């Protein structure tokens with residue numbers, strides 16, 4: 001072990017022991033909005049009041065009726081947010097994850113708008129950019145879909161691998177993408193990546209891109225990288241049905257009481273209507289009305305999101321500063337940095353890489369000292385990070401004081417785990 005790591009390790013050990021003895025309880029495991037963020041939107045609870053419950057076309061939002069796909073004014077508002085036309089987007093109830101789950105279920109059970117049920121195939125495979133979102137992987141695992149990890153780069157998944165796999169194997173039916181401020185790396189897909197996804201040749205006749213644009217407007221900086229429209233690119237490439245685009249207001253309004261969004265081609269929307277109309281008479285129109293009245297237009301959403309950034313931006317900066325102070329310059333005996341981490345332009349996460357074979361140990365050490373992190377491995381299908389290297393940090397929920405304490409502790413856990421690895425313990 002090199003000298004600076006061993007002296008850092010003895011100080012880290014002392015602090016770790018005292019944190020463990022102090023009964024500390026901190027949680028950085030999930031990307032939840034903080035109470036301050038939720039307070040920004042409380043006015044929405046009053047934006048619909050007794051006697052004032054009709055939509056722009058006079059629909060009584062308390063009753064059945066209106067379009068299954070959502071209020072026209074809500075479709076216009078959220079179309080602007082997803083950068084699509086109003087007739088391509090539908091607005092549904094809370095949870096885009098449920099819409100994604102349901103869409104995969106329909107593809108498996110009844111087939112897509114272009115081909116028969118996937119369950120009739122010997123095998124159904126999805127490409128999974130890694131590190132990625134654990135709930136996408138959980139959903140696919142639930143349905144028995146085989147997941148093929150593909151490495152993420154700063155501009156999207158490694159496209160040569162994607163193109164080869166979709167071209168050569170007809171059982172590869174889909175890919176899950178978080179194209180903007182991705183969970184957890186923060187990467188935004190480049191225009192070249194978007195174009196390649198739209199135009200690549202696929203062996204499957206009905207390959208689907210589950211384009212989960214969960215962080216469409218969740219910027220932390222004033223000049224985030226642009227994201228081009230996959231819906232337009234697919235249309236231009238002659239593959240209009242390839243994309244199913246998702247979004248929600250879970251991290252814009254109320255995480256448990258937002259609206260979910262799905263944008264797609266006309267033929268995919270008519271396919272969706274077929275099964276949505278069997279599930280529900282219609283979505284919660286009062287909630288859609290509340291959202292429209294509170295935000296009004298895209299400028300309203302964007303100014304609201306700038307206020308979010310004022311609250312959570314300093315949290316991301318703090319994590320970066322503390323990690324740099326505590327870990328910057330520390331290297332393993334063969335000269336590798338003990339850790340590296342992403343500096344996202346938006347979204348809710350920091351992707352944190354430690355030395356190979358260390359992530360689980362860092363997670364365990366943090367748990368022993370009372371800090372709950374997202375489990376090591378969660379950012380990979382089946383929880384299996386082959387290098388045991390990646391952790392996801394979620395800085396939004398804790399207060400700044402809690403976050404400082406938690407980040408110092410993470411750095412101590414990294415030093416301890418790396419020192420153990422070097423000494424062969």
Ligand SMILES: Cc1ncc(COP(=O)(O)O)c(C=O)c1O
Nearest residue numbers: 095096097133178183214248250
């Ligand atoms: C990429 C991504 N998609 C979807 C969700 C969940 O969205 P919803 O609350 O609309 O189900 C999250 C929440 O963290 C997420 O990170």
